[in-house]
Amino acid sequence: MTSTATAAPPKQRRQRTISIGGAILIVIYTMLPIVWILSLSLKSPGDLTNKKFLPSHWTLGNYRTVFKTSLFTDALRNSIGISLIATVIGVVVATFAAYAIARLDFPGKRAILSLALAIAIFPQVALLGSLFSMWRAVKLYDTWPGLIIPYVSFTLPLSIWVLSAFFREIPWEMEQAAQVDGATAWQAFTKAIVPLAAPGVFTTAIIAFFAAWQDFAFAITLTSTNRARTVPAALAFFTGASQFQQPTTAIAAGAIVVTVPIIILVLVFQRRIVAGLTAGAVKG
């Protein structure tokens, strides 16, 4: 430590300063808009127009308003339910497909990967008109399944890539090795393969959940009431506690409420999310 420090102290110091300065800049860059909306959510509606960054009087009133508004609480329930169900179904379906792609040899494999790529870059808005009339015809309009189905379909491509990238890394010989050692096929699978595959599946689930939680286009088009409307759509239609009040601060409070789960997931699973996002995309 001391020898390197004396060997090239100015250069090392400069590098360290740049690196720490850069890190601080990145954190400010990412946090500023989030801190702003948090600050906005703690302002009283009357405090809004002073155009200050921080509230002059702190209040939790906006959160009370938000949790008393059925438009928002119903939407929160819908968002949680729909996103979770879509994530589970999507990850199960993607796991089957990714296992086949990573492990088995069958014609059409490349075609499936190309199809997944095509769906991933598909302009979802181009489908809204057709889906709108289809969903009305088959009575899926304004229902949970009506949103779950498109969410599953559109999270599948990313899930399949990420999972097949993860599955290629698994030493599958372990399964045979366990069987040679006397384990049954089921034991070999659950004891040797599942622990190795679980992190990849879990990472995929988080990324798929983010995508479903985010969606706006399907949510505003395929729902019309509190029955199935999710939070992003509800926020866009929120008009405030009363018609005499600006909805701004209440929307900010609602925005913070739906951001909290994201922040928790990111804080806890930061490393896995980074690995998952880059696994499917950049592999030499």
Added chain:
Amino acid sequence: MTVTAPEREASVVPAEAPHSYGMSERTRKERRLGWKLTAPAVILMLAVTGYPMVNALYLSLFSYRLTDPSGRKFVGLANYGVVLRDSLWWQDVVTTVIITVVTVAIELVIGFVFAMVMNKIIFGRRTVRTAILLPYGIITVVSAFAWKYAFALDSGFVSNWLGWLVGKNYNWFGHRGSALLVICLEEIWKTTPFISLLLLAGLSQVPEVLQEAAKVDGATFMQRLWKVTIPNMKAAIMVAVLFRALDAWRIFESIFIMTAGAQKTESLSFLTYRQSITRVALGIGSAVSVLLFVTMVIIAAIFLKGFKVDLGTVKGERR
């Protein structure tokens, strides 16, 4: 257990023996299993995209309003003519091009700087990576509201802070240029983290030996950047640009929230939404949908054929 193990061995060995009939039986089984396992995914992906897209293609040939189903009649390609002769379509093409080019170019630069910092960082690595994921994870609608309120005439602090530059009561959403600027800023803030993570992954694959060799030969930082780092991570850069360009081309939520297309800030996605949902003109709306799809195919084709982006790396395929 000691009984089952040899039994399995016995059943596995003949199947793997180079027996022509046994091999084909095994291959056939493997094929069937492969198709069975991938079928649900393929069906789900096609049901929500393939059928509606064909349906849109079909509907685009009719003059058809949802509010007047009996007035539906076949008009051939007339709807496409209407759209392509409309100056609104071309105005929205220009708007979308501006947003895509500006945001992707700036994101590439900022994302690269972020990736370099994250690659070199010693202290607070975890904190920085966590922070960088927040914009990615946050709901686009929430981010759009944050930026809208930051610049809005009644609540925005930005005009207050930048009063010396633009005047304290500058209406950012009242002019096309400044409204597009705010939309681009929001898009850049939200999606740069994704690009920087892809670039970071590419950066970590540049062989350290090359960097050291260039350093020994007396190459400056900029020389190493242009001659060593960037050429060695070209694949990662192209993949990041392709994905971001296609994503920016679809921009919808932030425009919906921030301007609702006012001041000529409407994107192609927003036009499509407005035509097919708000106006319930299914014929014209479908034509716009198909055209939006065609523009995406053209962009993807330019990247794949023109810039030779290797999709093998995208799919994570090694072979």
